[in-house]
Amino acid sequence: MWVGVVSLFPEMFEALTRQGVTGRAVDKGHIELAFWNPRDYATDRHRTVDDRPYGGGPGMLMKVDTLRAAIHDARSQAEAATGQRPRVIYLSPQGRRLDQRGARELASGPPLVVVAGRYEGIDERVVEADIDEEWSIGDYVLSGGELPAMVLIDAAARLVPGVLGHQDSALEDSFNDGLLDCPHYTRPEDVDGRRVPDVLLSGHHGAIRRWRLKQSLGRTWLRRPDLLEGRTLNDEQQALLKEFIEEYAL
Ligand SMILES: NC(=O)c1ccc(NCc2ccccc2N2CCOCC2)nc1
Numbered sequence: 001m002w003v004g005v006v007s008l009f010p011e012m013f014e015a016l017t018r019q020g021v022t023g024r025a026v027d028k029g030h031i032e033l034a035f036w037n038p039r040d041y042a043t044d045r046h047r048t049v050d051d052r053p054y055g056g057g058p059g060m061l062m063k064v065d066t067l068r069a070a071i072h073d074a075r076s077q078a079e080a081a082t083g084q085r086p087r088v089i090y091l092s093p094q095g096r097r098l099d100q101r102g103a104r105e106l107a108s109g110p111p112l113v114v115v116a117g118r119y120e121g122i123d124e125r126v127v128e129a130d131i132d133e134e135w136s137i138g139d140y141v142l143s144g145g146e147l148p149a150m151v152l153i154d155a156a157a158r159l160v161p162g163v164l165g166h167q168d169s170a171l172e173d174s175f176n177d178g179l180l181d182c183p184h185y186t187r188p189e190d191v192d193g194r195r196v197p198d199v200l201l202s203g204h205h206g207a208i209r210r211w212r213l214k215q216s217l218g219r220t221w222l223r224r225p226d227l228l229e230g231r232t233l234n235d236e237q238q239a240l241l242k243e244f245i246e247e248y249a250l
Pocket residue numbers: 091092093117118119120121122135136137138139140141142143144145148
């Protein structure tokens with residue numbers, strides 16, 4: 001997956017490029033990350049990258065010419081590197097809500113150019129002319145678009161085949177797709193008197209799979225019943241959820 005990042009603070013993205021799953025994926029070439037900093041396009045002595053808002057009001061906006069130049073070069077490089085036109089994405093509270101389905105879409109689509117806003121945001125004409133899609137990671141306001149950009153990139157990158165060594169392609173709908181995860185346990189068997197569920201020690205893989213599915217269904221029913229709305233459960237899932245609810249009601 002090819003991702004171009006337009007940001008005034010590219011060093012923030014070292015959290016992705018130098019650590020963990022995404023860091024290894026970059027090293028192995030599963031993910032390519034390239035950066036364009038609007039400040040590199042500033043021609044004045046002070047290397048200005050912000051500008052005053054028409055109509056007054058507090059704060060500044062990102063300067064139009066330096067931002068557009070950076071987006072333009074990132075877009076050109078995306079096409080040169082992949083032969084495909086990129087999706088240019090802007091992270092903002094006004095955007096489409098990112099969820100796992102959206103992450104899958106982004107992971108399996110064309111290259112991305114991700115634009116991280118700073119100051120109070122960017123000129124609406126840049127949104128209209130240069131941005132293809134606005135996305136939001138949630139209904140809250142952050143001081144810049146870099147953290148949301150990293151969240152979006154991480155969520156998509158981990159779904160790229162080969163990035164997560166242990167799973168088959170996470171892009172396929174595994175059983176917990178759309179359900180909350182089941183509880184997990186590791187050594188020791190006893191933590192302050194709390195034991196590991198016997199089924200997980202039994203070695204019965206079929207029973208273990210059913211237990212985990214039952215826990216995922218039950219947790220989803222308890223904590224996020226909205227995720228079960230409009231979802232048809234197969235016979236096994238219906239039976240397991242029924243069992244969970246009956247035990248829960250006791
Ligand atoms: N929910 C999200 O995905 C999200 C994304 C970005 C973001 N902030 C950068 C930003 C980007 C665009 C417009 C305004 C702003 N802000 C700049 C700082 O002032 C507030 C407005 N915050 C939350």
